[in-house]
Amino acid sequence: MKIDRRSFVVGAGAAAIGALSTGESRAAEKGEAARIKFGACCGMPDVPLLKSVGYDFWESSVAAAFNPAKDDEWWKRQRDRLLAAPLPLRSCNGFIPGKFRLTGPKADFAPALDYGEKALRRAEEVGVKTIVFGSGGARNVPGDFLSSDWPDVEKGARQYVKFCRELCSRVSDLKEVVVVIEPLRPNESNIMNFVWQGAAACREVDSPRLRLLADIFHMLMGGESARSIVEAAEFLRHCHIASYGTRQFPGFDKAADERFAPYFAALKEIGYSGGVSCECSWGEKGDYARNLETALRTMKGFI
DSSP states (O other): OOOOIIIIGGGGGGGGGGGSSOOOOOOOOOOOOOEEEEEEEEEEHHOOOOOOOOEEEEEEHHHHHHHSSHHHHHHHHHHHHHHHHSSSSEEEESSSEEEEEEETTOOOHHHHHHHHHHHHHHHHHHHEEEEOOOOOOOHHHOSSSTTEEEEEEHHHHHHHHHHHHHHHHHHHSSSSSSEOOOOOOOOSSSSSHHHHHHHHHHHOOOOOTEEEEEHHHHHHHHHHHHHHHTTTTTEEEEEEEOTTOOOOOOTTTTTHHHHGGHHHHHHHHHOSEEEEESSOOOOOOGGHHHHHHHHHHHHHTTT
């Protein structure tokens, strides 16, 4: 499939993804009960609190969990700490730092590939399921990469897909961890804004190491229908969530919570059994535990 302006950048191209099976979900994971797992993005000190509230897992950043810049001795100690945490570290975000350039005339894959491969191999060692590839700073097509008067997002998107293909080739021997493309709303990234675009990239790369995330906040803010979740079911492995507009925790605003309903309905339709992580603000510091409870109760209310 050629990645061109029609199929990759313009919203009308979403119809091309409609050919995906909508009646079949491949998101169920071997050996796990067929239910959604709920987690939250946090640091290791907060994991005991998440467990006490009833969450299934926690999500860290790649830099905090694996820090590919650190040596093997550091990693041995860190690996033990991660494995001893009271909840499994199921996912990590912030994959490729903005210091690396993946698009534009100064794109340089080599250092980013080294960094990404090391992170993925460490993730595999501790059973992490998904590495979230948002990384807007690294992937955004720069303003010196022009087509007419605008950044050449079509060419940048092809570079991004090429990077994904090369990374997947490097880690083709891994068995569990996958990179999940995170579509970001248009004001945070000028490529890969919608779930259907992420699905197109997954089809183009055609590797079991590359899959897809649906961020309900970004879908809401970008006006993307929940139907995209159904149409991309075969690739979906992880979700993020935050309240429309405020980016606060689920349950912060009851009116905003109503917007979640069709997205959870779509997850139920495809039999989704992956993770849903709260990637959000948590209100006042003193209310953190109570707001964690509110968020979990709110999300479970939709399933």
